[in-house]
Amino acid sequence: xxxxxxTLPEFLLLGFSDLRALQGPLFWVVFxxxxxxxxxxxxxxxxxxxxxALNSPMYFFLRHLxxxxxxxxxxxxxxxxxDLASPYPRAISFQGCAAQMYIFxxxxxxxxxxxxxxxYDRYAAICRPLHYSTLMNWQVCVAMVGTxxxxxxxxxxxxxxxxxxxxxPSHPIIPHFLCDILPVLRLASAGKHRSEISVMAATxxxxxxxxxxxxxxxxxxxGTILAMASxxxxxxVFSTCSSHLLVVFLFFGTASITYIQPRAGSxxxxxxxxxxxxxxxxxxxxxxxxxxxxxxxxxxxxxxxKR
Numbered sequence: 383x384x385x386x387x388x389t390l391p392e393f394l395l396l397g398f399s400d401l402r403a404l405q406g407p408l409f410w411v412v413f414x415x416x417x418x419x420x421x422x423x424x425x426x427x428x429x430x431x432x433x434x435a436l437n438s439p440m441y442f443f444l445r446h447l448x449x450x451x452x453x454x455x456x457x458x459x460x461x462x463x464x465d466l467a468s469p470y471p472r473a474i475s476f477q478g479c480a481a482q483m484y485i486f487x488x489x490x491x492x493x494x495x496x497x498x499x500x501x502y503d504r505y506a507a508i509c510r511p512l513h514y515s516t517l518m519n520w521q522v523c524v525a526m527v528g529t530x531x532x533x534x535x536x537x538x539x540x541x542x543x544x545x546x547x548x549x550x551p552s553h554p555i556i557p558h559f560l561c562d563i564l565p566v567l568r569l570a571s572a573g574k575h576r577s578e579i580s581v582m583a584a585t586x587x588x589x590x591x592x593x594x595x596x597x598x599x600x601x602x603x604x605g606t607i608l609a610m611a612s613x614x615x616x617x618x619v620f621s622t623c624s625s626h627l628l629v630v631f632l633f634f635g636t637a638s639i640t641y642i643q644p645r646a647g648s649x650x651x652x653x654x655x656x657x658x659x660x661x662x663x664x665x666x667x668x669x670x671x672x673x674x675x676x677x678x679x680x681x682x683x684x685x686x687x688k689r
Contacts, residue, residue, distance in 0.1 A: 390476035397559040409466040422669030423448035433682040451665040479561040487538035495530035498592040501599040636660040
């Protein structure tokens with residue numbers, strides 16, 4: 383054990399090397415999804431920064447969500463593409479693995495908090511319209527975004543410190559394409575069970591608290607919508623929430639299946655497919671959802687194209 387602690391081990395990322403027939407098709411799927419993610423989120427950042435029609439708290443949060451998605455995918459996808467282009471598993475340094483996980487956790491928790499802030503914004507706009515300008519002034523919005531990033535940094539620091547101070551075997555092999563929490567934690571050669579319970583309990587709490595706040599916000603919103611006399615008004619109000627609801631469903635749905643399912647019920651292949659979905663597919667879908675289902679964003683895009 384003393385020998386293992388003297389030098390930092392390299393981790394071998396298996397990626398999809400055991401599914402060689404799928405590596406070629408997966409490379410192009412991941413590459414095209416990353417390209418669409420980069421262009422879509424860059425477009426939203428540009429539109430919400432420059433268009434006067436999108437100068438509201440909702441689009442301020444959306445801009446930061448797009449920044450999170452861009453960094454999130456760039457932290458993982460380029461490395462994954464290089465691995466998919468190689469017929470053999472490739473190593474990642476101890477420091478590289480720790481850095482990837484740290485950024486991954488910062489952005490994942492920040493996105494949870496940003497989605498919660500967006501739900502509260504919708505609640506304030508629909509249920510408290512007369513107090514909206516007070517409840518969602520720019521100081522409050524900046525504080526919410528700052529808190530989102532702060533929560534991500536605090537969580538990543540505590541999780542990474544706990545995981546990467548555990549002893550690892552000399553040649554650890556990660557049956558995954560990224561340094562995710564569970565695959566790395568399960569490699570630790572001591573204190574494994576206790577640490578896994580602690581980290582997973584904290585992760586579940588950090589997923590469920592924002593999700594509970596979002597559900598509470600939308601329960602209030604639903605009550606307000608049902609109290610409206612006009613069907614047209616109901617439809618109009620609900621349409622302003624539908625994009626956010628769909629993104630919440632995609633994000634929390636895959637996160638819950640990945641981190642809350644029992645260990646005995648999980649498989650290596652299913653874990654990788656789920657991770658591929660929430661690291662590649664969901665960030666690609668978010669800008670599409672917000673563009674196609676939002677008339678203000680679509681109008682701002684058309685106006686920018688005409689200019």
